[in-house]
Amino acid sequence: xxxxxxxxxxxxxxxxxxxxxxxxxxxxxxxxxxxxxxxxxxxxxxxxxxxxxxxxxxxxxxxxxxxxxxxxxxxxxxxxxxxxxxxxxxxxxxxxxxxxxxxxxxxxxxxxxxxxxxxxxxxxxxxxxxxxxxxxxxxxxxxxxxxxxxxxxxxxxxxxxxxxxxxxxxxxxxxxxxxxxxxxxxxxxxxxxxxxxxxxxxxxxxxxxxxxxxxxxxxxxxxxxxxxxxxxxxxxxxxxxxxxxxxxxxxxxxxxxxxxxxxxxxxxxxxxxxxxxxxxxxxxxxxxxxxxxxxxxxxxxxxxxxxxxxxxxxxxxxxxxxxxxxxxxxxxxxxxxxxxxxxxxxxxxxxxxxxxxxxxxxxxxxxxxxxxxxxxxxxxxxxxxxxxxxxxxxxxxxxxxxxxxxxxxxxxxxxxxxxxxxxxxx
Amino acid sequence: xxxxxxxxxxxxxxxxxxxxxxxxxxxxxxxxxxxxxxxxxxxxxxxxxxxxxxxxxxxxxxxxxxxxxxxxxxxxxxxxxxxxxxxxxxxxxxxxxxxxxxxxxxxxxxxxxxxxxxxxxxxxxxxxxxxxxxxxxxxxxxxxxxxxxxxxxxxxxxxxxxxxxxxxxxxxxxxxxxxxxxxxxxxxxxxxxxxxxxxxxxxxxxxxxxxxxxxxxxxxxxxxxxxxxxxxxxxxxxxxxxxxxxxxxxxxxxxxxxxxxxxxxxxxxxxxxxxxxxxxxxxxxxxxxxxxxxxxxxxxxxxxxxxxxxxxxxxxxxxxxxxxxxxxxxxxxxxxxxxxxxxxxxxxxxxxxxxxxxxxxxxxxxxxxxxxxxxxxxxxxxxxxxxxxxxxxxxxxxxxx
Numbered sequence: 001x002x003x004x005x006x007x008x009x010x011x012x013x014x015x016x017x018x019x020x021x022x023x024x025x026x027x028x029x030x031x032x033x034x035x036x037x038x039x040x041x042x043x044x045x046x047x048x049x050x051x052x053x054x055x056x057x058x059x060x061x062x063x064x065x066x067x068x069x070x071x072x073x074x075x076x077x078x079x080x081x082x083x084x085x086x087x088x089x090x091x092x093x094x095x096x097x098x099x100x101x102x103x104x105x106x107x108x109x110x111x112x113x114x115x116x117x118x119x120x121x122x123x124x125x126x127x128x129x130x131x132x133x134x135x136x137x138x139x140x141x142x143x144x145x146x147x148x149x150x151x152x153x154x155x156x157x158x159x160x161x162x163x164x165x166x167x168x169x170x171x172x173x174x175x176x177x178x179x180x181x182x183x184x185x186x187x188x189x190x191x192x193x194x195x196x197x198x199x200x201x202x203x204x205x206x207x208x209x210x211x212x213x214x215x216x217x218x219x220x221x222x223x224x225x226x227x228x229x230x231x232x233x234x235x236x237x238x239x240x241x242x243x244x245x246x247x248x249x250x251x252x253x254x255x256x257x258x259x260x261x262x263x264x265x266x267x268x269x270x271x272x273x274x275x276x277x278x279x280x281x282x283x284x285x286x287x288x289x290x291x292x293x294x295x296x297x298x299x300x301x302x303x304x305x306x307x308x309x310x311x312x313x314x315x316x317x318x319x320x321x322x323x324x325x326x327x328x329x330x331x332x333x334x335x336x337x338x339x340x341x342x343x344x345x346x347x348x349x350x351x352x353x354x355x356x357x358x359x360x361x362x363x364x365x366x367x368x369x370x371x372x373x374x375x376x377x378x379x380x381x382x383x384x385x386x387x388x389x390x391x392x393x394x395x396x397x398x399x400x401x402x403x404x405x406x407x408x409x410x411x412x413x414x415x416x417x418x419x420x421x422x423x424x425x426x
Numbered sequence: 427x428x429x430x431x432x433x434x435x436x437x438x439x440x441x442x443x444x445x446x447x448x449x450x451x452x453x454x455x456x457x458x459x460x461x462x463x464x465x466x467x468x469x470x471x472x473x474x475x476x477x478x479x480x481x482x483x484x485x486x487x488x489x490x491x492x493x494x495x496x497x498x499x500x501x502x503x504x505x506x507x508x509x510x511x512x513x514x515x516x517x518x519x520x521x522x523x524x525x526x527x528x529x530x531x532x533x534x535x536x537x538x539x540x541x542x543x544x545x546x547x548x549x550x551x552x553x554x555x556x557x558x559x560x561x562x563x564x565x566x567x568x569x570x571x572x573x574x575x576x577x578x579x580x581x582x583x584x585x586x587x588x589x590x591x592x593x594x595x596x597x598x599x600x601x602x603x604x605x606x607x608x609x610x611x612x613x614x615x616x617x618x619x620x621x622x623x624x625x626x627x628x629x630x631x632x633x634x635x636x637x638x639x640x641x642x643x644x645x646x647x648x649x650x651x652x653x654x655x656x657x658x659x660x661x662x663x664x665x666x667x668x669x670x671x672x673x674x675x676x677x678x679x680x681x682x683x684x685x686x687x688x689x690x691x692x693x694x695x696x697x698x699x700x701x702x703x704x705x706x707x708x709x710x711x712x713x714x715x716x717x718x719x720x721x722x723x724x725x726x727x728x729x730x731x732x733x734x735x736x737x738x739x740x741x742x743x744x745x746x747x748x749x750x751x752x753x754x755x756x757x758x759x760x761x762x763x764x765x766x767x768x769x770x771x772x773x774x775x776x777x778x779x780x781x782x783x784x785x786x787x788x789x790x791x792x793x794x795x796x797x798x799x800x801x802x803x804x805x806x807x808x809x810x811x812x813x814x815x816x817x818x819x820x821x822x823x824x825x826x827x
Contacts, residue, residue, distance in 0.1 A: 068558050086736050090434055090437060090438065091436045092436035092437075096439060097437055097438065098441075120435050137441040140441060237482075242485075266482075299486075300486035
C-alpha cells in the first residue's frame, strides 16, 4: 500500500486588505508498488507508433525495435494494444475488429505482438487525433482498467488533420488516459506534441537519434509499470466566497491544471494528477479570499490527494491577517522559487515562438529574461540549453544576443525542457 | 495475414459501445481526531465543522469546547471561559450553578508553569462548585453563627478542590499541577467571596462604590500592602507570582474570605487575571461593565471576554457574573447597607501571606513586557482528557449548625 505524505510551504500572514494566499504543497509517495498488482485494479498500456511515410527505413526500423522493447517491458498480466498510426489509426495488435480491444500480456501474446510490429511499413500521412481516439476506445473496451497509459511516437507534423480536429480529439481523451509523447527528428512540432502530452498528464521530449529509441521506450514503460497508484486527484476546498486563482504542478514539470478542475463536493474542485509511483511532486495553489479584519485567522484551502473515496494525504493552507509588516512582508522561498520557474518556462516558450515568427526583438527580450530567471533559480539545465540558442553576455541582467546559426534540435531540446523545474536550493 | 491488404499496418477496430462513465462524487473524508471536541456548529457562520475544527463553509477555526465554553445556569447567572489569544492552551476553568435567589460562581486559573494545570483547574472548579451546591448553609441561627458556618464551608470547599487537583493530576510530572480558585456565593442580597491565589471577585453596584471583594495572594498584593502603588506593583516582574495555590505542593490553602450585603442592584463578577490584567481596580472594571447598557449575564460575560481579547488576550480569560437584584425588585431608596467587605474569620494563627514559598504563575521575560508576554513553559505532550472526574470526596455533604 502506497504511503503518501505532504508538506505545505506558505507565508500565512496577510497584510490588512490583502486577499491572495499562495502555497506550495509537496506530496511524496513511497512504496507505490507495481502497476496492476497493488489491488487497485487492472492497468492498460498502449504503444502508439507513427508509421507514416516520413519515418523512412531507418526511423521505422528503430521504432519497430523500440516497440518490441516496450512489449518486452510490459509486465505479464497487463492489458495492452499496439496502434500503428498514419493518416488513419490501425489496431496492429490484438487483431480483433470488435469487442475487447486489448489483451493481457503473456509469453504468447508478446510473441504474436512482436510479429505484428515486425510487419510495420512506413507509409501514408499523419493524423494523431485519430490515433488518440482509437486508444481511448480501446481503453474503454476493458471496463476493469484503473490505470491507463499510452506512449506515442511521432516524427512529423499532424498534416492530415486540422488543428480543430486534433483539439477535439484531445478534448475527448481528457481524463481518459495518460500519454507520454516523444518526437524523433526535427520535423515535428514541439507545441503540437506538448499540447497532447500536457492535456493527457504526460511528458514530452525529443529523442536525439534512432539509436536512443529502444532505451527511451524501455524507460517510459518501466516508469509506467512502477506506478502502483493508478489514478489520484488533487482536491482543493476553498471557503465560501473564495476563488481558486490557479492550481499548477510546478515540480518536476510545470503543468497548469487550473482549467482541469471539476466540482466534486460543495466548495471543492478536483484536479487530475494521474498515476503515482515512488516520487515527489510540488503543486502551487493560489486562492483569493474575501478580506477579513486584522487578527482573523482562517483556513484558506484544504488540499487533499485522493484516490476514489479515500484521502491519501492532506495539507492545510491558512490565512492570518496581521498588522505586523515583518510577518506579512515575507514571501515563502518555495513560492518565490516556483513563481520564477513558471515564469522561466513561459519566457522560453514565448521567446522561441517569437524567434520562429521572426520577431527578434521580442525573442531577445524573452530569452534574456529566461537566462536571468534560470540563473536566479539555479536551473542549470535551462541555462545550458539556453546557451545553445543565445550568446549570454550577462546572465544576472539577462543581456543576451540571438545566435546566428542555431541547430533546430537545440531549439527543440530547449523548448521541450522548458517546463522541467529544479527544486529549491538548500 | 492482413485482411485489409498490405497497405494497412493493422485492422480497423470498432468499439461495441462507447458509454460515458460518470465520475463519482466524493465527500471530504475525515483525517484525524482531536482530543477535545468542537462545538456542534461553526460559531462564525453556523456551518458544519470539519474534524479539525475548521468550518467546512467559511474556513473559520473554531475553538474546542475546552478552549472556549459558556455556562448560563439561570437568567441571572452566566460565565465564559476562553483561551485568549496568546496561550496555546486554556488552563482556566469555570463552573457555576444557580437556583431561585442562590448562586455559586467558581473560577480557577491553572498555573502555566506546571504540568496538567488545565485538568487541575477543571477538577478544582467542579469539585468546589458541586460541594458548595450541596452544602451551603441556608440562613439558620444568628447572623454570626451563619457567617462562621459559611466561612467553614468555603474553607472545606477549597480543601476539597485541593484534593481534587491532587487526585486528577500526575504527582510524578515535572512541576506538580496547581491552580488558583475564586468563589462567589450569592444568597438573596448576601454575597460571600473566597479566593486563593490571584483570581478575583468584584461587586459592581449599579449605583454606589464598586468594590474588589477579594485580596490576592501574590507578590503584587504584598507590595501593595507595603505601600507600592497598585499600578506599579501589578506591572512589576514579580506581579504574577502567587503565594498561595491549590496543588500537591501547596503549603497553605487557607483562603481569603470576605462578605457583604448588596444595597442596590448590581453585578457580581468572578474572574481570572486574564480579565483584570486590563482593568485591575474595581472602578476600572466598573467602567468597562457599565460602558454599555446592562445586558443579560451571558452577554456581559461574552462582552468582557471579547474586550480582554481585543486588549491582546495575553492570558486565558474567564468571567462569571451574577445579576444581583433585591427580592421583589425594590427600586433604589432602600436603606443603604454596608457595602465595604469585611474579612470573615481571619486566620489568626499563621500570618495570612507566607512569602517564603513563592509560585510564579508564569515566567516574565523582562520587566516592561511581562504583562504582555507570559511565556509558555511546558512541553505539549499528551494532555489528559477533558472532562475531569471530580475528586473522590466531592459528593459528600457537610452538615453545619
